[in-house]
Amino acid sequence: MRYISTRGEAPARDFEGVLLAGLAEDGGLFMPESWPLLSAAEWRGLRGRPYAEVAAHLMAPFAEGALDRETLLRLTRAAYSGFGHAATAPLVQIEPRLFALELFHGPTLAFKDMAMQLLGRLFDHALEKRGERVTIIGATSGDTGSAAIEACRDRRAIDVVILHPEGRTSEVQRRQMTTVLSPNIRNIAIQGSFDDCQDLVKAMFNDASFRQEMRLSAVNSINWARIAAQVPYYAYAALALGAPDRPVAVSVPTGNFGNVLAAWVARRMGLPIERLIIGANRNDILARFLAANDMSIQGVAPSLSPSMDIQVSSNFERLLFELLGRDAAATAGIMRRFRAEGRMPVPDAAWRKAAGLFHGFALDDEGTLGEIRRLHAGSGYLADPHTAIGTAAARAHLPPEGIPVIVAATAHPAKFPDAVERATGIRPPLPARMADLYEREERLSTLPNALAAVEEAVRQHGRRNRAD
Known part of the structure; x- marks a missing residue:
């Protein structure tokens, strides 16, 4: 399998090359040259298989030529062996037609572990x-950073620098990052928003000499391997509910568009996903786009669901590339105008294709608290704010009768105890292995939203570790 850039000016690579490169040299994102398609018989053959086997089978076409299947299976088995649930990603029925796909049983209690535990090994x-x-550079709105740090801590050949927006993550999210004191890990709080952090990461990758000097790589979902590693859990859930002989719908609380893009990829591979539902918070750019072709930046507003406090959803570029018939020049032109003007001029035909594929929904903080409260009262299910937005979005866009909806439950409620307690009166405890999180020593730096200052911090971190 070969990979091409959405902007058409970077050399094609194999899976391993894309994994290590992260972002393409032309600023674009890597996409497979072609899409693997599974037959109904092949999908049926995956029913009832352990999660690690499903993951290895579905990732194998994307890694073809770089990883043999035996090696891939060994890596997936190792990646998911430490999860806190025997099913890895269990399905929990919370309403007659709604099923929570619990993606938070990994070491950092968030869905990012599903991909990151495998990426560290890759x-x-x-x-x-x-x-x-x-040197791995990452920007996080809360969960990616801790998952990347946990996956890459103490690894001999990897230095990690994670940027997060100062004061805009939950305390649990921050401490999961800043209490890891391994010498190859550095946390930087940026005086700005997540979008500022993400822009700094992209700017470092676009600085050719710095990129080469520090051998930069990425673990954000700009890295194709992250998307590929998220596809299996949608298949795992859909198969449990009767696919491919029964269609399903998927509802995903969405910030950077990578998680729901993985569901779209599963659909592209032949999984019968009837409906793709996007849940947004008050930062509702994706919902506005789907409703009225309004992809305009309005500033990032802090919310009870901080992992979704995003206006520039990087992975949308991958979908745009497909909507435009893989026209790389057109994709590059639209993305340049978006960055320059704050509004994305998506052609009407491409927008209509997107609106036919995805359904958008936005919920403010009060609505989120009400949904957490309603879920607990109705089924005893304790949901974090992001998952609650996913369930509300699913209810707003229920597919025809007989089609179940898989809601991506993206984080353990204990990661957002203040919001959950405010909604239900219950303060969810951290699992025993994290019970002392609030007492652990923290280590982080605070820097302005300035590329030169951040590059110098990355340079110092990498040089120190290379000298050790």
């Missing part, structure tokens, strides 16, 4: 084979 495998070292 990086190790590739770097050991090549005898190389990389």
Whole structure:
């Protein structure tokens, strides 16, 4: 399998090359040259298989030519062996037609572990084979950072620098990052929003000399391997509910568009996903786009669901590339105008295709608290704010009778105890392995939203570790 950039000016790569590169040199995102398509018989053959086997089978076409299936299965088994539930990603029925797909049983209690635990091992495998070292740069609105740190801590060939917006994550999210004191980890709080952090990461990748000097790589969902590793859990859930002989719908609380894009990829591979539902908070750019072709930046507003406090959804570029018939020049032109003007001029025909594929829904903080309260009162289910937005979105866009809806339950409620307690009067405790999180020593730096200052911090971190 070869990969091309959405902007058409970067050389094609194999899976390993895309994994280590992260962002394409032309500023675009890598996409497979072609889409694998599974037959109904092949989908049926995955029913009842352990999660690690489903993951290896579905990722194999994307890694073809770079990883053999035996190695991939060994890596997926290792990645998911430490999860806190035997099913890895269990389905829990919360209403007659709604099922929560619990993606938070990994080490950091969030869905990012589903991909990141595998990515850490993929990086190790590739770097050991090549005898190389990389610096992983990541921006996080809350969960990606802790998942990346947990997956990459103490690895010999990887330095990690994670940027997060100062004061805009939950305390649990912050402490999960800043209490990891491994020498290869550095946390930086940026005086700005998540979009500012994400822009800094992209600017570092677009600085060719710095990128080469520090051997930059990425673990954000701009890295295609992250998307590929998220596809299996939608298949795992759909198969449990009768696919491919029964269609399903998927509802995803969405910020950077990567999680719901993975569901779209599963659909593109032949999984019968009847409806793709996007849940947004007060930062409702995706919902506005789907409703009225209004992809305009309005500023990031803090909310009870901080992992979705995003206006620039990076992975939308991948969908745009497909909507435009893989016209890389047109994609590049639209993305340049979006960054320059704050409004994305999506052609009407492409917008109509998107609106036919996805359904958008937005919920403010009070509505989110009401949904958490309603879910607990109705079924005893304790949902975090992001998951609650997903269930509300699913209810707003229920598909025809007989089609169940899989709601991506993206975080453990204990990651957002203040919001859950405010809604239900119950303060969810952290699992025993994290019970002392609030007492652990923190280590982080605070920097302005300035590229030069951040690049110098990354440079110092990488040089110190190379000298050790």
